[in-house]
Structure formats: C-alpha cells, structure tokens
Amino acid sequence: MEQHRTRPPQYRPRRGAAVPAQAGRAAGGGVRRDGPAARRPAPAGVRRERRPSRPRLTGLGGGLFCGASMFALACLDLLLFDGSATVYGVLFLPVCVLTALWVRPGDLVTAPVVVPIAFVCGLPPITEDGGGGFGGYLMGLVTALALQAGWLYGGTLAAVLVVAVRRIRLLSRRRAARRHDRARGAQPGGQARRPGPPGPLA
Numbered sequence: 194m195e196q197h198r199t200r201p202p203q204y205r206p207r208r209g210a211a212v213p214a215q216a217g218r219a220a221g222g223g224v225r226r227d228g229p230a231a232r233r234p235a236p237a238g239v240r241r242e243r244r245p246s247r248p249r250l251t252g253l254g255g256g257l258f259c260g261a262s263m264f265a266l267a268c269l270d271l272l273l274f275d276g277s278a279t280v281y282g283v284l285f286l287p288v289c290v291l292t293a294l295w296v297r298p299g300d301l302v303t304a305p306v307v308v309p310i311a312f313v314c315g316l317p318p319i320t321e322d323g324g325g326g327f328g329g330y331l332m333g334l335v336t337a338l339a340l341q342a343g344w345l346y347g348g349t350l351a352a353v354l355v356v357a358v359r360r361i362r363l364l365s366r367r368r369a370a371r372r373h374d375r376a377r378g379a380q381p382g383g384q385a386r387r388p389g390p391p392g393p394l395a
Contacts, residue, residue, distance in 0.1 A: 248295045252303030255296040259307050262288045263315030276319035278337065282344030285312055289348035293355035298363055301356045308352045312345050313338065 250258055266284045267276075274280045288311070293304040320333045338345070 249297040250292070250295045250300075251297060252300035252307070255292050255300065255304055256307035256310065258295070259288055259292045259311035260314040263311045264318065267315040267318040271318050276321075278319065278341055281315065281319055282341055282347075285315075285344050285348045286351055289352040290355055293352040293359070298359070301360055304356050305349055305352045308349050309345060312341075312348065316341075 263285065266288070267281055270276060270280050270284070289308045292308060292311075293301075296304045316334055316337050320330065320337050322330050322333060
C-alpha cells in the first residue's frame with residue numbers, strides 16, 4: 194500500500210494583504226526617517242521670520258482712507274472739543290503715518306500727495322461760517338487752512354520720511370536678494386553644466 198505523505202500546511206500571505214513593514218524600514222523597502230535625524234532644522238537662509246501682515250492700500254485706497262479718516266475725526270472733534278483746530282492737527286499726524294505705512298510698495302509716491310488733500314477734506318466740519326453765504330464759508334476755509342499750515346506741513350513731512358525709509362529698505366532687500374542669487378550661481382552645484390565638445394566620430 195502506498196502511504197500518502199502529509200506535508201504541514203505552509204503559511205502564505207494572501208494576495209492584496211498588507212505586509213507589515215520591518216522596524217526602521219518603510220513599506221516600500223526604503224529606510225523610514227521619522228526619528229530625530231529627519232527633523233533637521235532648516236538652514237539659516239531658508240528660515241524666514243513670520244511677520245504679521247499689514248494692510249496694503251493702493252494709491253486710490255490710501256487717498257480714500259486718509260480723507261475719510263480726517264473727515265470722521267473732524268466730526269468727532271466738533272462733537273467733543275467744539276471744533277478745536279489744535280486737536281484736528283494733532284490727529285492729522287498719525288493718520289499721515291498710517292497712510293504711508295499701509296500703502297503698498299508700488300504706490301509709495303502717492304502717499305505724500307494724498308495727505309494734503311485729505312487735510313483739506315476734513316476741514317469743512319470745523320470751519321466757522323463767516324455769515325456771508327458760500328463766499329464767507331470759502332473764506333473761512335481758506336483762513337483755517339492758512340492757520341493750520343504748520344500741521345499740514347508736519348503731517349506731509351512725516352509721510353515723506355516714512356515713505357523714504359520704506360523705499361530705502363525695499364532697495365536694500367532687492368540688492369541683498371541679487372547678491373544671494375549671484376552667490377548661489379557662483380557655487381559649483383548652483384551653476385548648470387555646459388555641454389562639452391563632441392567626441393571623436395567612430
């Protein structure tokens with residue numbers, strides 16, 4: 194009689210079943226890097242300090258912001274301080290600085306231009322009527338503008354200084370970026386290889 198040999202059943206993984214990855218190795222065969230070596234700090238040139246984003250105004254937006262702010266502050270001055278010209282002039286200075294800070298870099302030149310216009314736009318609420326109709330009101334506006342010329346020049350000068358500082362910083366950043374690009378291009382790995390001369394024909 195022939196005796197059938199019985200073999201022990203061999204364990205074979207089913208098709209489609211996930212094979213457990215070995216310790217220290219990924220499922221695809223590569224080395225898994227989830228330890229402290231994989232979390233290396235970025236180079237100093239790559240890391241950038243996160244700064245809070247400031248509002249960016251166009252030239253027209255900066256003019257509208259400055260004019261509307263001065264008109265609102267003039268109305269508030271009329272309600273609280275009976276239209277004091279000194280209070281209006283003091284409030285004009287921070288509005289000029291904020292307008293010069295918030296305008297975007299492409300419209301820096303517009304900030305010193307819109308500031309005097311906004312100063313005039315805020316004068317009507319605090320201008321005293323001379324009693325002569327429109328002509329008297331216009332003369333009172335011109336008189337108030339002449340008396341407050343010091344605040345007008347001071348606010349415009351503050352806007353010019355802020356714009357000048359921002360312009361200098363912008364140019365310095367551009368120069369630093371160009372130097373950085375040139376330094377990277379001068380490195381052996383940063384410059385592309387030029388094709389060499391063709392070899393001898395076979």
